[in-house]
Amino acid sequence: xxxxxxxxxxxxxxxxxxxxxxxLGMVAxxxxxxxxxxxxxxxxxxxxxxxxGRMVILSSPSDIKELxxxxxxxxxxxxxxxxxxxxxxxxxxxxxxxxxxxxxxxLPPFNGKSMRSYETITEAEVRSELSTWPEGVEFETLEPMMxxxxxxxxxxxxxxxxxxxxxxxxxxPAAVEFGSRIALLPEVFRRDVGRWSPGGHFAQYRRRMDxxxxxxxxxxxxxxxxxxxxxVLTLLLRTRYDDGTPISDQHIADELLTxxxxxxxxxxxxxxxxxxRVRRHPELLARLTEEADAGGSELLRATIQEVQRTRPVLxxxxxxxxxxxxxxxxxxxxxxxxxxxxxLAMTSADSFPEPEKFNPDRFLGANPNPFAYVPxxxxxxxxxxxxxxxxxxxxxxxxxxxxxxxxxxDAADERPFNRGVSIVPNKGGRVVVHRRKTPAAKPRxxxxxxxxxxx
Ligand code: HEM
Numbered sequence: 033x034x035x036x037x038x039x040x041x042x043x044x045x046x047x048x049x050x051x052x053x054x055x056l057g058m059v060a061x062x063x064x065x066x067x068x069x070x071x072x073x074x075x076x077x078x079x080x081x082x083x084x085g086r087m088v089i090l091s092s093p094s095d096i097k098e099l100x101x102x103x104x105x106x107x108x109x110x111x112x113x114x115x116x117x118x119x120x121x122x123x124x125x126x127x128x129x130x131x132x133x134x135x136x137x138x139l140p141p142f143n144g145k146s147m148r149s150y151e152t153i154t155e156a157e158v159r160s161e162l163s164t165w166p167e168g169v170e171f172e173t174l175e176p177m178m179x180x181x182x183x184x185x186x187x188x189x190x191x192x193x194x195x196x197x198x199x200x201x202x203x204x205p206a207a208v209e210f211g212s213r214i215a216l217l218p219e220v221f222r223r224d225v226g227r228w229s230p231g232g233h234f235a236q237y238r239r240r241m242d243x244x245x246x247x248x249x250x251x252x253x254x255x256x257x258x259x260x261x262x263x264v265l266t267l268l269l270r271t272r273y274d275d276g277t278p279i280s281d282q283h284i285a286d287e288l289l290t291x292x293x294x295x296x297x298x299x300x301x302x303x304x305x306x307x308x309r310v311r312r313h314p315e316l317l318a319r320l321t322e323e324a325d326a327g328g329s330e331l332l333r334a335t336i337q338e339v340q341r342t343r344p345v346l347x348x349x350x351x352x353x354x355x356x357x358x359x360x361x362x363x364x365x366x367x368x369x370x371x372x373x374x375x376l377a378m379t380s381a382d383s384f385p386e387p388e389k390f391n392p393d394r395f396l397g398a399n400p401n402p403f404a405y406v407p408x409x410x411x412x413x414x415x416x417x418x419x420x421x422x423x424x425x426x427x428x429x430x431x432x433x434x435x436x437x438x439x440x441x442d443a444a445d446e447r448p449f450n451r452g453v454s455i456v457p458n459k460g461g462r463v464v465v466h467r468r469k470t471p472a473a474k475p476r477x478x479x480x481x482x483x484x485x486x487x
Contacts, residue, residue: 034102034359041356042363044088046078055081063347063375063448063455070376076362083112083216087369088362091376093383093403095360099351099372100403100411102359104128109413110352110369114293116222117211117234121283122290123416131412137271137279138287142420146262150188150420154427157183162435167467172460173307177300178205180428188420189291191252191263196244203244207237208293212452245285264291293453295417298345299424301454304461305343306336306429307438309390311463314440316392324433329426332433334395336425340378340407342390345454347375349409374406436465 047054047069057065058081066089069077075092090099099107108127115125126134161180165171186192186200214222214230224235245265252258252266259270268284279287310317316335323331349372356366364370379387383404384394408415415421432438441464446457 034098034106034357036106036355037358037363038356039358039363041365042361043078043086044076044362045073046080051080051082054079055083059450062450066347066373066376067379070373075376075380076360084110084369086365087371088364089371089373089376090360091373091380092360093377093401096372096377096406096410097403098359099349099370100409100414102351102357102411104132104412106354106357107351107370107412108354110350112216113350114212114215114290116219117215117238118290118293119282119286121280121286123287124290125286127412133273134279134287135412135416137268137273138416140271141264141267142417146264146267147419147423149262150184151423151427153188154180154184154424155431157187158428158431162431165436165465167465170462170464172304173463174300174304174456174460177303177428177461178297181296181299181303181424184424185292185295187263189264189295190245190248190288191261191265192244192248196248200241200244203237203240204292205296207234207241208289208296209452210234210237212293241289242282242285245288246281249281249284264288291417294415295421297451297453299417299421301345301451301456302336302340302343302421303425303428304457305345306339306425307432307463308446308457308461309339309343310335311438311441312443312445313390317438317440320429321433321437324430329430330396331392332426332429333422334392336422336429337395337400337405337407338390338392341384341405342379342388343448343455343457344375344378344407345456346407346409347373347455349374349406349411349413351413372406372409374409377404377406380404432465435468437468439464439466 058079069089070091076088076090076095079087079089081087090096104127109124113124115122118124123131123134123138157180161176165176182201182205186197186204190200192200211234214234217230222231222234223229224231226232227236248265249269252261252263252269255261258266265284265288268279268287272278310320319331320335323329351370351372353364353366353368353370357364359370378384381387383401402410408418446459446461448455449458
């Protein structure tokens with residue numbers, strides 16, 4: 033168990049290369065650099081990088097368990113994060129008791145009975161997107177997957193329809209992309225000093241986004257079916273903190289944008305990785321198609337899990353020590369960034385035999401160690417949309433398998449490319465599809481329970 037301590041600092045070993053060089057490595061070749069360092073130093077090592085300073089990297093299941101189970105008084109989140117653009121009402125701006133109280137309100141919408149209605153929305157969005165896919169020509173799946181996950185979030189989470197939905201479809205991705213680029217810049221560059229300054233430009237985006245969300249909120253309140261609505265926006269309007277107070281409208285706006293930033297590109301990137309992987313494994317592709325036609329989902333779920341293990345779109349759970357702590361054998365000083373290295377944890381041979389092999393069967397009928405298999409992070413900051421994302425991925429891949437024959441390929445693997453928010457296949461997850469002549473049989477059940485999905 034992580035404890036506060038006054039013992040002398042004892043950090044894991046690490047490279048002595050200049051800070052700037054270590055920082056460049058983290059930006060340009062993060063995964064391969066961390067893998068190389070873990071071969072040299074083992075599962076724990078220390079880096080020194082610009083912006084974050086000293087950074088302790090952990091990846092053994094026991095250290096990850098300690099990190100994720102640490103009390104919120106001892107370990108919080110890094111100060112540099114997207115809250116600078118998302119606002120003080122975003123979970124990214126919260127830690128300690130405030131974070132716990134907010135998560136208690138945010139988690140139920142993503143795990144309760146509303147999931148069935150989100151599934152119906154996802155199915156409709158996937159069907160509409162697949163109807164436009166060309167046959168017999170190679171194309172990138174990343175953009176189509178982005179459209180599916182954006183539209184699904186805007187409808188299921190924001191409850192947007194009609195004119196607002198139309199405008200948000202183009203406004204939101206542009207605003208989020210611009211915002212993520214300036215989020216980690218020093219505060220002075222983010223100030224609004226006129227519409228041509230980066231801060232001013234983003235403020236314009238933000239005002240328009242806030243106006244649209246304010247309109248969605250007032251429409252939801254005026255809706256005679258308010259009590260029956262299942263979109264996350266309405267669920268957040270209906271919910272109350274333990275002391276009976278509601279979440280303020282501004283905080284709801286901040287939180288919806290947070291969900292969009294955290295859930296849009298991640299899910300779509302992971303979906304393109306599924307396509308990239310299955311095309312290179314024809315036998316698996318045949319088994320998946322057979323299973324989808326028969327209405328099963330077990331191999332599909334195992335395949336998505338294996339894609340998330342071997343091609344994670346986020347590779348780090350970042351934390352910050354709020355005081356000097358003893359974590360495992362290490363004594364880490366106050367205000368130090370600690371990274372749970374998700375990719376390293378999931379490719380460790382101690383946890384996953386033949387870790388480099390893409391083998392979904394390893395997950396069939398198995399319950400992976402929750403501190404070794406960590407695609408959604410863990411503990412106080414575990415991904416809030418894990419069940420939602422798993423549902424979206426299952427629905428989308430199942431529909432693709434039932435609608436199309438995917439051409440296998442012996443082309444070289446696409447390489448991981450860091451796009452800023454998430455890690456994507458460098459050629460966009462290219463695919464060639466042909467519409468199947470015989471429509472596949474109706475699945476036994478399209479619905480999957482939240483417990484089965486979230487791992
Ligand atoms: C395949 C898709 C996704 C992956 C791989 C993923 C992964 C992650 C990871 C690794 C974290 C950090 C966890 C930690 O620090 O321990 C995270 C946080 C988060 N995710 Fe996801 N995510 C996905 C989709 C989504 C979706 C669809 C939503 C919501 C609609 C969402 C909402 C969030 C939020 C709000 C956080 C911040 C939680 C906090 O810091 O307290 N994610 N996600």
